[in-house]
Amino acid sequence: MVKITDVARRAGVSPSTVSYALSGKRPISDATRRRVQDAVRELGYRPHAGARSPAGRRSKVLALAVPLRSGVHVPVVTRFAVSVATAARAHDHDVLLLTQGEGEEGIRRVADAGLADAVVVMDVQLQDPRLPLLRSLSLPSVLIGVPAEPDGLTCVDLDxxxxxxxxxxxxxxxxxxxxxxxxxxxxxxxxxxxxxxxxxxxxxxxxxxxxxxxxxxxxxxxxxxxxxxxxxxxxxxxxxxxxxxxxxxxxxxxxxxxxxxxxxxxxxxxxxxxxxxxxxxxxxxxxxxxxxPSAELGTRAVHLLVQKLSGTPVPQRTLLPPRLTERASTAARAAA
DNA sequence: AAGTAAGGCGAGTAGGATCC
DNA sequence: GGATCCTACTCGCCTTACTT
Known part of the structure; x- marks a missing residue:
């Protein structure tokens, strides 16, 4: 994570000057402000939301990277989102929705800014471009879905x-x-x-x-x-x-x-x-x-995240066995 | 058992030093 | 003496350690 001290070092000023340059609460020369802004841009600095909190404190927020891309059936996604939110509340957490349009950038933003303690990732692809980021972040994550190579990740899904x-x-x-x-x-x-x-x-x-x-x-x-x-x-x-x-x-x-x-x-x-x-x-x-079982999957995902946050080891992959319920749409094949 | 103090850490700011 | 920047401090607030 890039800190204000990193920006200050790059710009050749003190952290306080960075703060003033960004807030505009004190006059800062144009040249210094430009150096600060350049350093912010070069380092990708984002102010940390939890900076005013003591170390180790948590936001009590779980991020949910929700797929809203073409071909995705929104009512089904909504069922997952509701189950995640409900399970999160049961663990004293709220949920922050990340739309898929942001992709990796949304997850990185949440991680860098300390906006959430952990993230649930949906609409997982076999070779998902978000996986390297998820593996590298200190932000705990659980995938609803299993990629081709789930090493180092925590996944839950229907089989x-x-x-x-x-x-x-x-x-x-x-x-x-x-x-x-x-x-x-x-x-x-x-x-x-x-x-x-x-x-x-x-x-x-x-x-x-x-x-x-x-x-x-x-x-x-x-x-x-x-x-x-x-x-x-x-x-x-x-x-x-x-x-x-x-x-x-x-x-x-x-x-x-x-x-x-x-x-x-x-x-x-x-x-x-x-x-x-x-x-x-x-x-x-x-x-x-x-x-x-969208409700069960959402609940399982949150439960796994809570366990990870508490330092409890969790299985890498949880596959729920399918259950078939017979209704009126199937019957024995009619004799030819 | 209950109360109190310290610690943690990034961002923000008051007061003051420095520079031109 | 105004503009600029830095030092040293505060803030937030829960957990942990220590004291009563």
Whole structure:
């Protein structure tokens, strides 16, 4: 962390002159002010919010780096944010939201300015550009999501690979022999978002294990996208009878699209989803789903952070096992 | 057990020294 | 003697150590 004394040394003045130059509370020559401003810029100095507090005191604030990028379903993100905030309050902390637009810069700003004691990081990519920074900072962090190389980090997530497998196992158990995954929007895969990639891996490997035909279709949101993907699925896989959806806002539009094409759910087509349980339960036809336990993940993340702040060793990786809840959208494959 | 003092540390500031 | 800059101190306030 760059301190006012570092700026003073670089500018060739005393710390007090830096303070006056920046606050304007005393006249400082233009030349000196310029030297101070140059030093501030060169060193990347930011005043430390906790500077007036005794050493070791904490802000009682947790930062939450929240994804609000394209392809991210805001209501799901909100569930995570609420669970983190609720768990944080239970540990006498408040939550500071960092929008993803700031990326690494937002995390660095929070760390340098002492604005938060620790940070929860969401929307983790397999090769996430924030990881080197998180490893180098003294600011404790917990990732909701598991990157390709989690060494030196603390991660918690649903076991999305197992979730993908569980959906296929369920469909295969009902006799379905041709299945498709309707996934998240394409940009989520382009970003190599960890959970989406792992779900695809689990889906594909389980289909191979059961020796059933499978395809994967990233899909945007909205009725037009649902209609387009439904038409494409039936065109390319006429024998399709099982669909896994990993795209929360697409559930109802997709059910509608299949029905418009003359397919009944679950009579002709069984549908499972990986999404928060309330989303699946409140669909027009309640959908059999593997729950994304947003509340539990948020709570776990905060609990891990609190343990880290207290110096208690924590596991590097916590993967919650998937649980499938049967609802009205799946049934045994109809006899041909 | 209860009360008191010290310590920690970066930023801010009053008073005064220095310079031209 | 005004402008500029520095020294030495204060502030914040909880935890820890020490004293009563």
């Amino acid at each position: 999305f690979r197992a979730a993908g497998e569980l959906c296929v196992d369920h469909l295969a158990g009902l006799g379905h022999r041709v299945v498709a995954l309707v996934g998240s929007p394409p940009e989520v895969y382009v970003r190599r978002t960890a959970f989406a990639r792992r779900l695809v891996q689990g889906f594909t490997s389980a289909a191979d294990r059961h020796r059933i035909a499978s395809t994967v279709h990233p899909c945007g949101t909205g009725r037009d996208a649902a209609r387009a993907v439904a038409e494409r699925l039936l065109r390319e896989q006429p024998a399709l009878t099982g669909v896994v959806v990993h795209n929360e806002p697409l559930l109802d539009p997709l059910i509608d699209a299949f029905e418009r094409l003359g397919l009944r759910v679950p009579g002709d087509l069984s549908l499972t989803a990986v999404c928060p349980a309330p989303v699946a339960a409140s669909a027009r036809i309640p959908v059999t789903s593997v729950a994304v």
